[in-house]
Amino acid sequence: MNLPQFCSTGATIQDVAEKAGVSKKTVSRVINSEDYVTEKTARKVHDAIAALGYVPNVSAQRLASKRSYVLTLVYQAEEPPGWLTHVIQGIVQKAAEHGFEVVIHPSEVDEAASQQSLQALVMRGGTDGLILLPPFASDTEFNQHLFEGGMALASIEPSNPDLPWLVATITNHQGALEMTEYLLGLGHRRIGFILGPEAYSGSWERLDGFNDALKAAGVVANKELIVSGDYTFESGLAQGRVLLAVKPRPTAIFASNDEMAAGVIQAAYEKNLRVPDDISVVGFDDSTLACRLSPPLTTIRQPTIELAAKVTEALIRTINDDTQADGDTRIEMTTSLVVRASAGKP
């Protein structure tokens, strides 16, 4: 299976140059649409390219230009699939626009092998930029090392947004605030809250938004109604059971992401409680899961695709510019409330 030109004709830039009666460099100029080429010459070259069915060899381009035109996405395999695919969609879309390929790199947090293979990829010049998802998005020694070495980095929703490289986040506080106000507006006063992973600053921002809304409404927060999850369905199920056992039972539960909200709904189902008649349940993210649940989940929409697209564009700009990202290394996208059917009056 060593047929390099299985579909391409195998013509090289040299062939084109000869056919067009110009030098290789001139062909190269035309390909890369550089300046200083007569229209007439350009036409000759284009004709030759068409006649020969010439396609530039990407490996040669990469070697000569010292760039890979590859962006690598680093994430953990357990990431919620809906969110992940949206991230991928946004990245690939922008990457394609700029002639970049996207390489996928699911890693295991503790497994040295995957970290090592990433390092290998990076060190071998296999990628021009890294897009990091939690938990890899944070301020690790490895990332610092890469950044100082000049690698272009972008973190999406890092555990701590205070990084020297490109960071994309959403308005966690505002989103949680808005959702809580909505619940309050419905008449709820005893609202349970399930926290995300404690290592993520975004988890705390969401909790703060929740608490601030309560405070503004003069509602006393009940410590018993705030429990810790970790963004997984399982933790939502477990903590949902806990919250539903509290007496008197909360009238609403705000799970700080959709996966956990699905868990809460299941916990309610187990207890034969109707959502939203007996208990209101809301989430955060507006993942693909949200509208597939019954009832469809009221949640906070996170513009994931757009966010990913924006970061990618910024990252590519960083890569193309010789200048270090000066100025806007922070991207923040605003969330919005999506009212579906999982929350009602108490």
Place this chain on the structure above:
Amino acid sequence: MNLPQFCSTGATIQDVAEKAGVSKKTVSRVINSEDYVTEKTARKVHDAIAALGYVPNVSAQRLASKRSYVLTLVYQAEEPPGWLTHVIQGIVQKAAEHGFEVVIHPSEVDEAASQQSLQALVMRGGTDGLILLPPFASDTEFNQHLFEGGMALASIEPSNPDLPWLVATITNHQGALEMTEYLLGLGHRRIGFILGPEAYSGSWERLDGFNDALKAAGVVANKELIVSGDYTFESGLAQGRVLLAVKPRPTAIFASNDEMAAGVIQAAYEKNLRVPDDISVVGFDDSTLACRLSPPLTTIRQPTIELAAKVTEALIRTINDDTQADGDTRIEMTTSLVVRASAGKP
């Protein structure tokens, strides 16, 4: 940001050769662990590599070897996220084992741009093999063209499994048969069925399995209870509403994938019908969605990760062998029934 050796020391094979006092070729031999190298020489080389922090440049390797060490996954963005991420997981796992990177290529079916960018990738020597998901996995002119050109191809669950290249499928017929027998065993006689896309042979295999089980049990299939969906949640919701309106109402609904089953559950919810007390609902795939639904979905498990891993391994073998895939170009994985809580006695 043009620092090629941001982390690598920028040492080349030449530097290593000089430091070790050997030729470039010898270093190359050591790197690629070829035969005929004295242990002593190898040690010298390894020392030099370590001292210099040398890492082979991947672009140079690719250019010289005329191979990209890249596998490209072609799929449509709307693919169910759970299934897709599992496919990716399986592919990346095996790819990494063999030193291959995985490039992602979400395409729009009708959009010429994405097809073109794929063709470009392929023609420029940017990939050694293609893994095709529906609807791209089928017998298109483009794929034929690639195959005849010598490109290594693998299709996962193609619409028609009768392809000259590597094909991976699951036991659709057997799975649907088993599920129907389970439903029958529970006592159901009026069972609704929601068909997948009519263009997919897998859809018909599942329907055949369903019908064969009914026939074997001596149950007369009711035409009214068989409706057409397209594997999307929305179609499941729509056809679920249709089936639930049939008089007398079916006691169970077999949606031929989990997404559609989620739609049926929502349709039941809308009508205030309890699952499984009032109506049993089952799916097919055992996607990540299945256990997040309430009640957790009884379904047919499809070993997606293993399937993807197997195809990938076979594909890489095809790429590495100079021989065309002789013999096993077909991989079939067996499904299994997963009993959860969405089906009960009628």
Place this chain on the structure above:
DNA sequence: TTGTATGCGTTATCAT
């Protein structure tokens, strides 16, 4: 067992 010379298909430099 090791080395030499050459090729891979571009881009980059510096002339002209």
Place this chain on the structure above:
DNA sequence: ATGATAACGCATACAA
């Protein structure tokens, strides 16, 4: 505006 020539960093054939 265009071209000759040298990188780019490794692999490969063939010698030794």
